[in-house]
Structure formats: structure tokens, C-alpha cells
Amino acid sequence: MGRTPCCDRAAVKRGPWSPEEDEALRSYVQRHGSGGNWIAMPKKAGLKRCGKSCRLRWLNYLRPDIRHGGFTDQEDAVIISLYTQLGSKWSLIASQMEGRTDNDVKNYWNTKLKKRLLAAAATDAAAAAAVSIPRRSRPPPAVAVPRPPPTTATLTTSLFPALAIPTVKTETYTCDDFLAPTPAPAPAGDPFAAADGSATSASAASSASNWSSADTVAAGEAEASFFLLDFCAAGSHDLGAAAGQLQQQLPGGYYYHALDPSLSLV
DNA sequence: AATGGATCCAACCGCAGTTGC
DNA sequence: GGCAACTGCGGTTGGATCCAT
Incomplete structure (x- = not known):
């Protein structure tokens, strides 16, 4: 037995709304x-x-209070970040962005952001192939650091300071946090899969991340990891500086990070 | 100017969750 | 507890518009 329809389809108008209908709805809801x-x-x-x-x-x-179109770079970053953490929870993502609707965010992701990620991932893969860097094959860092136990702490970042996102991380980061996870085979049909068939950070961004740090999502995959690894190995614990340098070294990429400079590596 | 493909986005559909009886 | 009505959400569709040829 099928579900009871919410209304009589034959009796209701469908398709685009006329200005008169808009006005009738607007004035009624406002009153x-x-x-x-x-x-x-x-x-x-x-x-x-x-x-x-x-x-x-x-x-x-x-x-x-709705804004249409014209997404800013900052909004792009927020969408990518939240998508990586939450998946396609469009209403949740939209709720963190003033004046945006879930439909808007969803359309924007499907028509623009996803393609941009795809293009960036392709560029990334080509660049990696050109210099023949064995991806994720580096030895472990010289710095041995204890990983703090996972918690459900609220993550505070510079882009959305009051955003309460359930995260498995504490606010203390370790160098380990910037390692990409063990390469997993990309899911069937993953448009972001690397040439060797493994999932990339863009894969993660498209299907919920398995990165260990909620704040290093889609961080240019191994390149970003290696950079932060080097950063740690050089003895610096200034996460804010790391974020800044990473941004300069991997400009225009699809990575996103909103590292709070007040946090520090341990 | 015509046309066909690409892109955008408003709107629809169906499912899951919630609420009230 | 069970059921139906209702709400909210994510996926998908299709028409309008843009753009290259």
C-alpha cells in the first residue's frame, strides 16, 4: 500500500510560481x-x-533574509569543510551560513564546488606524477608525540568561531593529526580517485572524511601532510604559522583549513 | 541568426523522523 | 503501542538561460 499523498495532485497548481502567488504567500506568512x-x-x-x-x-x-548566488571564497571554504565533516547534511551546512538555504548550498555544491574539486584533484595528481613523489611513502616523523584521547569537544576555528561541530578531536593537535590516513581503495565510481585507484582527500571531501583532524580536510592530500610533517620535524609548533605557510605553498588548491592560531602542535 | 550542448537553479518527489490522537 | 498526519530533508528533474560553434 502506498503512502497517502499530501494533497490532491489534480487539484493543485504545479510548476513555477507567478508573482501574484508569491505575493499572496508572502503577505499571508508575514501576517x-x-x-x-x-x-x-x-x-x-x-x-x-x-x-x-x-x-x-x-x-x-x-x-x-535570503541571499541568492554570489558565494564568497569564505563561504566556499565553509561548505567544503562542513561537507567533509558532515557529508551531505545540506540543512546543517546551510544553518551555519547566514542567508543561505539548503537548496542553494546543495545546488552550488553539485554544480560548481564539486567540479572545482574534481579539477583540482586532477591537477594535483598530474603534478604528483610529474615529480614522481611516492605518495604517502615517507618514513614516520622523527617527533614522537602522544595522541590525546578522542573527545566530543567543540571545535573552534577562525572562520566559524561559534560553530559547534561534533568532532572526535580535542583542541590539542599533534603532528600525527596532519598525516593522511592509510590509503584506502576508492569507492566504486569515485570521481576523485587517484590514478592508482586509491581514495584521495577529494574523495573524502565528497563522501565524508576519514582524516584524523577535522581541520585539515582536503588539505591537498599528501602534499599538505608532508608539508606539515616537515613543519613539525623542523621543531615548530606554531599551528597558525603552519596554516599560513601551507596556504602560500599550495595556493588555489581545493584544500581548506581554518586553523586557529591559538591552537598549537604538541 | 540558428542550433545544440552545457549550465544553473527552482521545484518536485519520496522517504524518514516527529508529533498527536 | 499503533496509526495517521505532518514536517523536514536529500536526491533528482526539467525548464530557462547561456555560450560556443
Whole structure:
């Protein structure tokens, strides 16, 4: 037995909204709210629309606080970061971005960001092949550091200081945190897979990360890891400086990190 | 100017979770 | 506890627009 339809499809209008319908919906919601009942609302507002359609139109288009298009680089970074940590939880991601809807973020990811990541991953792979660097084959760092036990601490970063993201990391980072995980085979159909068939950091960004640090997502895969490894090996524990240098050395990449300079490597 | 492919994004669909009876 | 109604969400679709040829 199928699910009861939310409305009579034959009796409701579908497709693009007219300016008159928009105005009717806007004025009704602004005067009365949705009344906690989107199903009953269209009739009260004089609209021949399904309640779900009204709700979607209001949330995604008519709400006064919505911004459309023109995503900034900072917003790109936030989306990539949150996508890596949360996966396709578009509503959750959008809730951390002022004036953005889940639909907007989802569309932006699917039409632009994902392609940008794909292109960057391809460039990355070509560059790595050109210099014949054995990826993830370096010896372990000389610095032996104890890893703090995982917690559910709130992660505070410079880009979204008040964002409470469940994370398995404490706020103390170790050099180990900047190592890419053991290369896993890419899932079937992974567009970001490396030439050898292993998953890349972009794979992770596209399907929820398995990186050990929530803040080094998609960090240019091994290049970023190696850089931070060297940084640690050189004896520096200044995470803020590491982030800055990494950004300079791998410009225009798809990596993202919002390392809080107040944090430090141990 | 015509056309066909690519891109964008609003809107729809169906499922899962929540709520109230 | 069971059921139906409702809400919220993520995936997908299709029409409009853009752009290259």
C-alpha cells in the first residue's frame, strides 16, 4: 500500500510560481505565519498549491533574509569543510551560513564546488606524477608525540568561531593529526580517485572524511601532510604559522583549513 | 541568426523522523 | 503501542538561460 499523498495532485497548481502567488504567500506568512500547518495554509491564503510547495517556496525563495548566488571564497571554504565533516547534511551546512538555504548550498555544491574539486584533484595528481613523489611513502616523523584521547569537544576555528561541530578531536593537535590516513581503495565510481585507484582527500571531501583532524580536510592530500610533517620535524609548533605557510605553498588548491592560531602542535 | 550542448537553479518527489490522537 | 498526519530533508528533474560553434 502506498503512502497517502499530501494533497490532491489534480487539484493543485504545479510548476513555477507567478508573482501574484508569491505575493499572496508572502503577505499571508508575514501576517499570520504558517500557522504551524503548511498543509492547511494554502487554502487560507487563497493559493491552489500543495502545502509542501508553499513551504518550499517560502523557505527557499521568499524569506526576507535570503541571499541568492554570489558565494564568497569564505563561504566556499565553509561548505567544503562542513561537507567533509558532515557529508551531505545540506540543512546543517546551510544553518551555519547566514542567508543561505539548503537548496542553494546543495545546488552550488553539485554544480560548481564539486567540479572545482574534481579539477583540482586532477591537477594535483598530474603534478604528483610529474615529480614522481611516492605518495604517502615517507618514513614516520622523527617527533614522537602522544595522541590525546578522542573527545566530543567543540571545535573552534577562525572562520566559524561559534560553530559547534561534533568532532572526535580535542583542541590539542599533534603532528600525527596532519598525516593522511592509510590509503584506502576508492569507492566504486569515485570521481576523485587517484590514478592508482586509491581514495584521495577529494574523495573524502565528497563522501565524508576519514582524516584524523577535522581541520585539515582536503588539505591537498599528501602534499599538505608532508608539508606539515616537515613543519613539525623542523621543531615548530606554531599551528597558525603552519596554516599560513601551507596556504602560500599550495595556493588555489581545493584544500581548506581554518586553523586557529591559538591552537598549537604538541 | 540558428542550433545544440552545457549550465544553473527552482521545484518536485519520496522517504524518514516527529508529533498527536 | 499503533496509526495517521505532518514536517523536514536529500536526491533528482526539467525548464530557462547561456555560450560556443
